[in-house]
Amino acid sequence: EAKTSGRNAVRFFDPAMQTLIESRAVIEADLREDIAQKNFLLYYQPQVDDDGRLIGAEALTRWPRAVQKPPSPDEFISVAENSGLIIPLGEGVLETACSQMAVWANDPALAGLTIAVNVSGLQLHHPSFVDRVRETIEATGANPNLLKLEVTESFEISNIEEVIAKMTALRKLGIRFSLDDFGTGYSSLSYLKRLPIDQLKIDKSFVRDVMSNPNDAAIAETIIALGDTLGLSVIAEGVETEAQRAFLAARGCRVYQGYLFARPMPAKQFAQFATLFSRTKPANETPRLSRREA
Numbered sequence: 063e064a065k066t067s068g069r070n071a072v073r074f075f076d077p078a079m080q081t082l083i084e085s086r087a088v089i090e091a092d093l094r095e096d097i098a099q100k101n102f103l104l105y106y107q108p109q110v111d112d113d114g115r116l117i118g119a120e121a122l123t124r125w126p127r128a129v130q131k132p133p134s135p136d137e138f139i140s141v142a143e144n145s146g147l148i149i150p151l152g153e154g155v156l157e158t159a160c161s162q163m164a165v166w167a168n169d170p171a172l173a174g175l176t177i178a179v180n181v182s183g184l185q186l187h188h189p190s191f192v193d194r195v196r197e198t199i200e201a202t203g204a205n206p207n208l209l210k211l212e213v214t215e216s217f218e219i220s221n222i223e224e225v226i227a228k229m230t231a232l233r234k235l236g237i238r239f240s241l242d243d244f245g246t247g248y249s250s251l252s253y254l255k256r257l258p259i260d261q262l263k264i265d266k267s268f269v270r271d272v273m274s275n276p277n278d279a280a281i282a283e284t285i286i287a288l289g290d291t292l293g294l295s296v297i298a299e300g301v302e303t304e305a306q307r308a309f310l311a312a313r314g315c316r317v318y319q320g321y322l323f324a325r326p327m328p329a330k331q332f333a334q335f336a337t338l339f340s341r342t343k344p345a346n347e348t349p350r351l352s353r354r355e356a
């Protein structure tokens with residue numbers, strides 16, 4: 063069939079392509095409407111240290127789309143980035159996370175936890191990003207020392223000096239930076255040295271087969287060593303088994319996030335999770351997260 067249509071055939075109508083285009087347009091329209099109405103939720107996924115202590119959470123956006131099946135976060139974030147909607151969506155996310163942090167500051171089980179918020183490269187390039195973050199922190203009363211911004215390694219930096227200046231300004235407020243999905247992008251080492259970041263986040267694609275794939279193991283090991291050399295903390299995402307955690311720990315990884323500990327959950331449930339955890343810790347011992355039951 064492909065042969066008979068010939069190499070000069072011009073296909074005006076590709077049903078699969080048409081569906082893709084339509085669904086993107088529909089998603090974009092629905093996104094726009096739901097952003098205006100603030101119909102988004104944040105879920106929180108625990109981050110755990112070497113001693114099994116709960117040290118924070120990553121805020122992950124969920125779209126409880128009313129009429130149609132919601133696309134995955136990877137899909138709708140990509141639509142938001144391509145349409146510019148990531149700017150208002152990202153502002154809403156930051157506002158929600160900071161308001162939540164201010165509430166949690168009054169609860170001993172939650173008060174010291176670091177909350178990580180994903181930030182798109184487009185947000186970082188937006189001229190008023192630093193001001194908006196500062197205003198959001200002031201308006202909500204969130205503690206900036208407990209706020210971490212996750213920026214993906216693959217984001218395109220069109221002006222490195224500008225990005226460095228913005229990150230430096232935010233770090234002066236106490237905010238920290240984590241380089242998300244590390245290993246999947248293309249940052250050079252000199253570039254990495256210049257960005258004022260605090261943490262590297264090993265992408266889950268390397269963690270998944272770290273036990274069975276020597277290349278993935280070598281990459282994970284190299285990232286951990288790199289973090290060590292540059293004085294950055296290293297967190298592994300997508301940790302699903304105790305074997306993966308132990309493997310990474312043996313190579314010097316100190317912080318983890320993944321289904322082994324808990325899936326992302328609504329704020330209320332996360333608060334219960336943290337409270338239960340802080341209550342059940344042994345009196346004179348390092349509190350330890352029950353990995354299987356979490």
Ligand code: C2E
Nearest residue numbers: 122123135136139155180181182300301302319320321326
């Ligand atoms: P990410 O920032 O790398 O977040 C980690 C993703 O891995 C999340 O997917 C999380 O649910 C998932 N994950 C966590 N532990 C495990 C595990 O053990 N196994 C597996 N297989 N997956 C695990 P999620 O929530 O679907 O989000 C996907 C991506 O969407 C995020 O990747 C992030 O890039 C983007 N995203 C989500 N919320 C936001 C947001 O508010 N702003 C921006 N800019 N991006 C966001």
Ligand code: MG
Nearest residue numbers: 120180212242
């Ligand atoms: Mg992230």
Ligand code: MG
Nearest residue numbers: 242243265299
């Ligand atoms: Mg990631």
Ligand code: MG
Nearest residue numbers: 136214242243
């Ligand atoms: Mg990702």
